Amino acid sequence: MRDAHHDLRTVTLHNGVRMPTLAFGTAFGDWVGATAFQGFLPEQAWRAVDLALDNGYRAFDCAHAYGTERMVGTLLGQRFASGALTREAVFITTKLAHPAAPPHLNVSHKRTWDADRVEDIAQRVRDDMVDSLDDLGLGYVDLLLVHWPGSFSAPPGGDPEVSRRARATIWRAFCALADKGAARAIGVSNFTIDHLRQLITDVPEPAYRPAVNQVEIHPYCRDPELEAFCRAQGIVVTAYAPFASGAFELLRDPVLVAIAGRHGKSPGQVVLRWHLQRGRTALPKTSRAERMVENQAIHDFVLDAEEIRAIDALGAGVARRTCPDPYTIV
Incomplete structure (x- = not known):
């Protein structure tokens, strides 16, 4: 657990790059709502990212698969052009190598692929990186992540050695991109x-050890063994879906509501504070300006050890996930 009395606004990666502990997520769409699962709706990024910039966010979590890099790049570019913002003032993460999405999702086959269906994996990574940087209008990203460790559709007993070799090939391509200055730091996502x-x-x-592992973590979905392993390896853990993407009525949990009441905060603020005190970084996402402000106002209170244990205990059972289970990927 990080010292709660120290500034929790940034974390230093093992290569010396300083990363904000809160970044604004840019995967827009319907994931766990009442309507049919649809996937990415990048048009929602125009207003939300603009509001996030207006309300002080300077770190953004993107991905080639989200279809929102052009929106993020355009909105940043407008502020670069006016002089309101400099490149050095923002921290941009993106992710490549997203496996082929299920056919019922509205995700372009050009943005997702399975390694065993690609003739030259390293070349595909390089090509996708060019597209991402072009959409972002940037010469480099601050953090580049392998989006998933492998295919969603690999049959049970799919060839683990093929998947392992593909991961190493993708990672070597990432190392080369970092060496060329296209990424200041490299890491992974959804890795066990x-x-x-x-x-x-x-x-x-x-030098090529992953700097970050971005995984689904919220009070109902925890993996203490994975986090302990990452800490021992000097790998920072980033929590995506930090509120379970609005699923499971997480923010109405009586434990969180009670802790929030004691501190005069919202349950969402309590969850984000829990993530940071547990040594993670987090990716809150919202389209509402007031929530954007609220999600950043988490540095004026401290959860005590008993409150941390009470929140930890909410995820003691079987993990409740809003995304695919990485443990099913060989």
């Missing part, structure tokens, strides 16, 4: 301990 162990074995150079 086994995925990480294999990658560290296959690409053992300390």
